[in-house]
Amino acid sequence: MSEHAIVTEGLAKRYGRQMAVNGLDMAVPRGAVYGFLGRNGAGKTTTIKMLMGLARPTAGSARMLGLDIARDRLEILRRVAFVGENKVLYENLTPAEMVRFARPFHSGWSDAVADAVARRLEIPMPQRFGKLSKGNRAKVWLLLALAQGAELLLLDEPTAGLDPFMNDALLKLLADEVGAHGRTVFFSSHHLAEVEQICDWVGIVDEGRMLLEARLEDVREHYRLVIAAGRGLPAAAAAPVVTVTRNGEFSRYLLARDADAFAAGLRAQGAAVTDVTPLSLREVFLELVRKEELCTSGNVGATHAVPSMSL
Amino acid sequence: MYLWKCWRDTRSTFYVLVGAILAVGAFAGYVAWDPFGWIAAKAQDLRELWEGSAGVFVTMAMQLVPVAGFVLGALGVGTEFEKGTADFLLTRPRSRRYLLWTSWGLGAAQVVALVLGSVILRLVLANSPGAEDPGAFLRPVAILATLALLFYSVTYMMTTLARNSRHGTGLGLAAFSGYTGLYMWLRFWYDIHIPVPWNLLPALRSGEVFSIVPIAGWLTVAAAFMLIAQFRFERQEV
Numbered sequence: 001m002s003e004h005a006i007v008t009e010g011l012a013k014r015y016g017r018q019m020a021v022n023g024l025d026m027a028v029p030r031g032a033v034y035g036f037l038g039r040n041g042a043g044k045t046t047t048i049k050m051l052m053g054l055a056r057p058t059a060g061s062a063r064m065l066g067l068d069i070a071r072d073r074l075e076i077l078r079r080v081a082f083v084g085e086n087k088v089l090y091e092n093l094t095p096a097e098m099v100r101f102a103r104p105f106h107s108g109w110s111d112a113v114a115d116a117v118a119r120r121l122e123i124p125m126p127q128r129f130g131k132l133s134k135g136n137r138a139k140v141w142l143l144l145a146l147a148q149g150a151e152l153l154l155l156d157e158p159t160a161g162l163d164p165f166m167n168d169a170l171l172k173l174l175a176d177e178v179g180a181h182g183r184t185v186f187f188s189s190h191h192l193a194e195v196e197q198i199c200d201w202v203g204i205v206d207e208g209r210m211l212l213e214a215r216l217e218d219v220r221e222h223y224r225l226v227i228a229a230g231r232g233l234p235a236a237a238a239a240p241v242v243t244v245t246r247n248g249e250f251s252r253y254l255l256a257r258d259a260d261a262f263a264a265g266l267r268a269q270g271a272a273v274t275d276v277t278p279l280s281l282r283e284v285f286l287e288l289v290r291k292e293e294l295c296t297s298g299n300v301g302a303t304h305a306v307p308s309m310s311l
Numbered sequence: 312m313y314l315w316k317c318w319r320d321t322r323s324t325f326y327v328l329v330g331a332i333l334a335v336g337a338f339a340g341y342v343a344w345d346p347f348g349w350i351a352a353k354a355q356d357l358r359e360l361w362e363g364s365a366g367v368f369v370t371m372a373m374q375l376v377p378v379a380g381f382v383l384g385a386l387g388v389g390t391e392f393e394k395g396t397a398d399f400l401l402t403r404p405r406s407r408r409y410l411l412w413t414s415w416g417l418g419a420a421q422v423v424a425l426v427l428g429s430v431i432l433r434l435v436l437a438n439s440p441g442a443e444d445p446g447a448f449l450r451p452v453a454i455l456a457t458l459a460l461l462f463y464s465v466t467y468m469m470t471t472l473a474r475n476s477r478h479g480t481g482l483g484l485a486a487f488s489g490y491t492g493l494y495m496w497l498r499f500w501y502d503i504h505i506p507v508p509w510n511l512l513p514a515l516r517s518g519e520v521f522s523i524v525p526i527a528g529w530l531t532v533a534a535a536f537m538l539i540a541q542f543r544f545e546r547q548e549v
Binding site (some may be wrong): 051053054055056074075077078082084085086088089090092093100101102104105106114141244286 | 312313316320394395396397398399401403404405406433438495546548549
């Protein structure tokens, strides 16, 4: 059995002249709660669509639960639950009727889970879907996904439209599901706070490429921003440097580890190191997707993806 | 499951069509049997007007039933894209082929049921249940069901290709109008005869030659349209 729930290699999707996903390499460990972060238009939804068979990759490959997305579509759909981006379902059906409709598709369906989720998320089951608020629509999608008993949950912005209270309830529910059943949860978001709340892994994507994939714990404990002033400082990103940005004589280095040793090296080159700062996920995210004056890659905004490493 | 959902989506249209046939049947039955003697009490010219109207309605109802194919064909699986529900449906663990043919099958059953209803209605009103001449029942059923399934399948395919019910209906009607125009142009200017489905209609009249070959041919054409729809649907992206 593969140790990864999702693996993509060079996954790409082109729409006309635009590369929505551009050689994405990703590895989601089994049992992880993986936050797939990116700005609007970064390629998150397209990636999820390709994984679920709703879009065909232009290049590259992907496996989910050890199954090839191009060849084993039905088996993947049996074992993976999905919450779509648009949260649209049949307008004239009630959530209770949606449950009735979805149940026979899934051999692992649990009415007990469906009832429990409906109660916990306060879903108005007898009301037609067309009359539900945006938040309630998202909850119905999540109910249908959780009740399937799938090994892997693929959720595209599942909390969109939820008020803070329900947002919190939904995240707790997801965390409980993982704790109780050992499922893998992969969810896309651009809300960093909710990712920090429940995720143990994070992947940051921009312009269709993976900029960073790491344990959240590693990011919190080891990622540092080093700001140095001087001439002739390193301009290329090589591990442990994730990105380098430059503004005049000042260089900003985002490091995945060994920040103090790196700063000492800069000082040895005559640089004045003004700051070695621990970073929050938000700050790491902003450093990675920062566009101006990148000097690490010909591809604007993109840097080398640095896989998580035990430090 | 999916069949149930398809029935939910199409049942109101089906009920309206059945209601229309029943309404025509009730009117024509009333005129035919005149249970209260009200029509018999009227003047000769008014009686003829009532009887003539009833006959026209029944004939029109029977021949317009195939047109229901255009209506039901526009409610196929292609509308899932228009409604924004395709990403939900297409992530259920069923092949797209299964979804398409289940949806088509239900609509086809409804089309055939409407044809059967209209033919039975006409035979009942004509006081000829067809027991002594099975052909009087089977022949119009075969012809009208073939036409209806052809219209239905073309519209179904167009709706699947266009991913939109209105566009599907429009394209279906345009395809038939265009093909009929082509037929007329070739026939009148070059005396070339290409097969058209309308050529089945004369065989509705008793005494006309009836052959199963054109029926089988047009049903094959309908199936070919559905294979095109399947080919496209299996490759559509959301």
